Amino acid sequence: MGVLSQLSKAQLPADPGRSMIPLIGDTFNIQSPNGNHVCLVTSPARMSLSNAKNGSWISLFQLEVARALAAQLVIAVRFMHSQGFVHGDLHRGNVLLQLSWKFDRLSTEELYEQYGEPVLEPVNRVDGQQIPLGVPQHGISPIWLGDASENITLPEARILLSDFGKTFSPTQEDQFESHTPLLIRPPEARFEPSNPLSFPSDIWTLACTIFDVIAQKSLFEGSFTNDTDMTCQQIDTLGRLPDEWWGKWEAREEKLIEDGETRSRYPSLEDRFEKSVQQARTRKGMPGIQSSEQEALLSMLRRMLSFRPEDRPSAKQILESELMVKWALPEYAKIKECSGIGAT
Template identity: 60%
Template sequence: MRNLIPTPFQPFRARFLLFHCKARRTQHYHTQFRDFSCIASRRSHTQGDDSMRHIYEPIEEVEKLESYRAGGYHPITIGDHIHSRYQVVHKLGHGTYSTIWLARDQKHNRYVAIKVCTADSNPLEFSVVSDLSSSQQSSSTSLGKTMIPLMIDRFEIQGPNGTHPCYVTAPARMSLSEAKDASYNRLFQLEVARALSAQLVLAVDYVHSQGFVHGDLHYGNVLLQLPFDLSQLRLEELYKKYGEPAFEAIRRFDGQPLPRNIPSRAVLPMWLGEASDKTELPEAKILLADFGEAFSPTKQKRFESHTPLVGRPPEARFEPHKPLSFPSDIWSLGCSLWEIIGQNSLFDGMFATADSITCEQVDALGILPVEWWYKWEGRHGKFAEDGTPINREGNPHRSWEVRFEKDIQEPRQRKKMPLIEPAEREAIFKMLKSMLEFRPEDRSSAKQILECEWMVRWALPEYEKIRGV
């Protein structure tokens, strides 16, 4: 068993392995450019069935080892040289379709993050990120471009599991979900939550203006930028400050030798982050990451959403034959803003199923559109035909207002944080409810959200305070 004593910059990590990793991180992994995609229904690997069987002893905070197979991860370890230029010095994280590494760019003497994708990852991600980060379009949406990772380099590498696309960006600090997981109260300071929300809407507005749907919006795919330059540290200084790489031996359940397409040791990710409640306003600058599910509705038709259930748009379930488009992002964006402002998700994701999430949505937002309502068999035994909740002893009805008090106001009050005053509360309600309309065509656009009262009076002014810092 590896040592769980925290480093000076990891004060929360050990105890969260014991509590939050079990209770709250069931859908979160430490990544810098999150594929996140830890929901089982996300697109499945098609080559072989090793990724579906348990072959290796699992290691916490490490990628699924069965995915080291044809079409899967590329085996990498500390000290490797990638593309004859980048020396791997630490691990930043992983997602279902990539591992992410901190490397020293020996050409420019700086630290970079390298996302090494699985051989069967979505090839469109590279073109989407490249288009978004290099667009020369001048418009009111250009501010959001600063919240898209800038691609420094891109290339492919060959390995025992196939050909792996790679791209290089500046390292990020942590995701918003990781920041909350590192805090006992799982809250951002109110001014920080406002600034984060404003930036996320600006980023989505920019992505939409360029003709793309992100396709996987949630606060696990929103990264906080590093508030300092890692490159000023020599390697020994980096290790002294953040800890040297930690390893765990990889073992098969059957005791057989490891195949050549998997490393002999797993590398545990480093921690560059800070707890959400300790994050200060000048540090609250974001990057919107993981465009592995992004698409252009004018060029591709996408019918299935792989966004985690708590933020998945309901039309993906009730109108599966209609292609998804920009409004699907808006629903997920609304759910993400709630999680940034509050302590927990708007819809309870613990042991979530499609029916339990729909039940949560109806409790909070009211009855489904009539054609969806009668299509939904799960309503029986939970609701009367008019949408009134019934037989709810084990799963009590929680209205929108109750959720706001329990998830946002009361946790802030317990921690002696400023509460949201009535005027701001009503402005938040109006904005979020315009985003969480059941029918996609009834939702506000990202541009309209930027013009709403809460953005104009509360969120954007907080972002303006740090914009030039």
């Protein structure tokens, strides 16, 4: 609550990143057998980027939408970092699409007509006994406000960051454990466990999330992967580990064919891009990315995915990259023109 409260009250009205943090409309407490629970009231969102891709047969956003989403992700992270906070759990499941301003103007009758009336689900005990006092007799199924990723239009592609449960301030506390999913966990969490995480850890996960938004599949894959497999994927995709990390990787002799190449032979960053972005879009009749934009994108991602955290650019520097200036930010500017959002 404290982090979200500070971010939502930040006195930076001209910063568009401020509009990508949920506002706290109210708070209240619920006393239960498990203790006192502080509840936050925020504006509803439409769906997460994961919901959009999972609800699609092709798992792709239109190119202009993907560009605008990438720009907003960087803007939102830059805003958080400017306020002294690391998000700590950045992935597409924690990036939400905002609802249209028209949603708040719907009457109850119009809401039910457009989305259907609430569906009540009875609450039952497993043992068949009577529900105790204080427990609702019914639950309400969540309403689905989303759509498949390819159907999201540019004006609809406005994001909100969510889930600040792992957010921390590096200047106020030392955080050594990364809580991001293993597939996008920054490598310093494994190879430099005695060094506290900081803003560059968000940059690594931001790069993975941007690739995930632009591509059909994630940059790194695996349902039942482990730390060793992740290191193999990272080496094949990005290149050799820093010298000081080789000695810390116990499986290197077993997994390496030669210096810088593993027995697993995962695809390189360029090969992953060709298969999951260019070929995937061509197969679905969607335009691919031109060579100049591709070079700018891969260059930006490689810098963000530097193994050493100190070699990664800041969010502010990413916004100044060629990819952002020439392609991503102009698409976001079109959204701002429609919605009246302030300048960057």
